[in-house]
Each structure stands twice: as structure tokens, then as C-alpha cells.
Amino acid sequence: MNDTQIEITSRSVDETIALGRKIAQLCQGGELIALIGQLGAGKTHLIKGIAQGLDVEQINDVTSPTFTLINEYPGRLYLVHIDAYRLENAQQLEQLGFDEYIDPDNVTVVEWADRVTQIIDEYDPITIRMHHDGPTQRKIQIQNPTPDITQALQNQKPKRLDS
Ligand SMILES: Nc1ncnc2c1ncn2[C@@H]1O[C@H](COP(=O)(O)OP(=O)(O)OP(=O)(O)O)[C@@H](O)[C@H]1O
Numbered sequence: 758m759n760d761t762q763i764e765i766t767s768r769s770v771d772e773t774i775a776l777g778r779k780i781a782q783l784c785q786g787g788e789l790i791a792l793i794g795q796l797g798a799g800k801t802h803l804i805k806g807i808a809q810g811l812d813v814e815q816i817n818d819v820t821s822p823t824f825t826l827i828n829e830y831p832g833r834l835y836l837v838h839i840d841a842y843r844l845e846n847a848q849q850l851e852q853l854g855f856d857e858y859i860d861p862d863n864v865t866v867v868e869w870a871d872r873v874t875q876i877i878d879e880y881d882p883i884t885i886r887m888h889h890d891g892p893t894q895r896k897i898q899i900q901n902p903t904p905d906i907t908q909a910l911q912n913q914k915p916k917r918l919d920s
């Protein structure tokens with residue numbers, strides 16, 4: 758894990774989707790994204806963007822609730838989506854074969870990741886925290902980003918470097 762932390766303000770749903778898209782476009786496979794945020798924080802919209810950035814065609818499937826705990830969607834890489842909200846406990850994630858999903862062909866996103874930190878922290882996740890910051894505004898913190906993601910997001914907002 759690196760010490761980098763990027764903080765971004767999203768001012769609209771579209772900005773949140775665009776951020777997810779950008780992050781996913783910079784993924785090379787093998788990434789684990791731990792997504793944390795309360796109800797309505799914007800997790801589903803961010804994942805929609807991630808699906809776009811991985812050229813996943815069945816975007817609506819990705820953002821619709823399903824009965825399975827782990828879903829895989831083909832794209833440039835596989836998007837593996839895990840909803841930890843519906844797990845009974847953290848150990849259930851291991852029993853589902855979590856370690857096998859961390860694979861160079863996949864980008865794995867764990868939603869409600871704060872419920873399974875003890876399992877996923879071993880895999881050096883990129884942690885994304887989303888917070889309400891007004892009706893259409895969200896604060897998004899990215900911890901332990903890859904160098905590519907750091908560079909792209911800092912270039913996008915050069916003012917950050919001065920602040
Ligand atoms: N900047 C923003 N980014 C994302 N969503 C926003 C933003 N501003 C307002 N919203 C609204 O906040 C809600 C976010 O919904 P979303 O389903 O993405 O949240 P969620 O974190 O997945 O919630 P849940 O845990 O209930 O599934 C939507 O109603 C959306 O219109």
C-alpha cells in the first residue's frame with residue numbers, strides 16, 4: 758500500500774460516472790477496488806462508470822441487484838462485482854473463493870468493502886470512499902491508487918498540486 762490519497766469532488770451523477778470510467782480505463786488487470794459509502798453515496802453510479810471504462814456491454818446488468826453474491830461481466834477485462842452487504846460474515850467471502858477472483862484478467866470491485874476489510878486488505882486494495890457533500894455533490898477519496906491513476910487524476914486537477 759502506498760501513502761497516496763486523492764480527494765475529488767463530484768458535482769453531478771455524470772461526473773461520478775466519468776470518474777469511474779477514467780479509473781477503469783487505467784486498470785491493467787489484477788486490480789482490487791474496495792468501495793465504501795453509505796446508502797445513496799453514489800456507489801452504483803461509480804460502478805456504472807467502471808463498467809463503461811472496461812467496455813462491459815451489459816452495463817444495466819452490472820448496476821441491477823442480483824441474487825448472486827459474486828457477478829462477472831465480460832469486457833476488455835472481466836468486471837467482477839461483489840456485494841459484501843449481502844454476505845453473512847467476512848469468512849463467507851473466503852468460502853466463495855475470493856482469492857481466485859484476484860486475477861490478471863479481472864478488475865474486482867467489492868461494494869460495502871468495510872464489512873470485509875480483514876479479508877480484502879491482504880490484497881492491497883485501491884480503496885474508494887464516497888461521502889455525501891450536498892444534494893448533488895459527493896466527496897470521493899481514493900487511497901492507494903496505482904501510479905497511472907494518481908498521475909491521471911492529478912493532471913486532471915492540477916490545482917491540487919499547489920494546495
Ligand atoms: N455527484 C453525484 N454522484 C453520484 N450520485 C449522485 C450525485 N449527486 C446526486 N446523486 C444521487 O445520489 C444517488 C446515488 O445513488 P447510487 O445508487 O449510485 O448510490 P449507492 O451508493 O449505490 O446507494 P445504495 O447503497 O443505496 O445502493 C442517486 O439518487 C443520484 O441521483
Ligand SMILES: [Mg+2]
Nearest residue numbers: 799800801802
Ligand atoms: Mg447501489
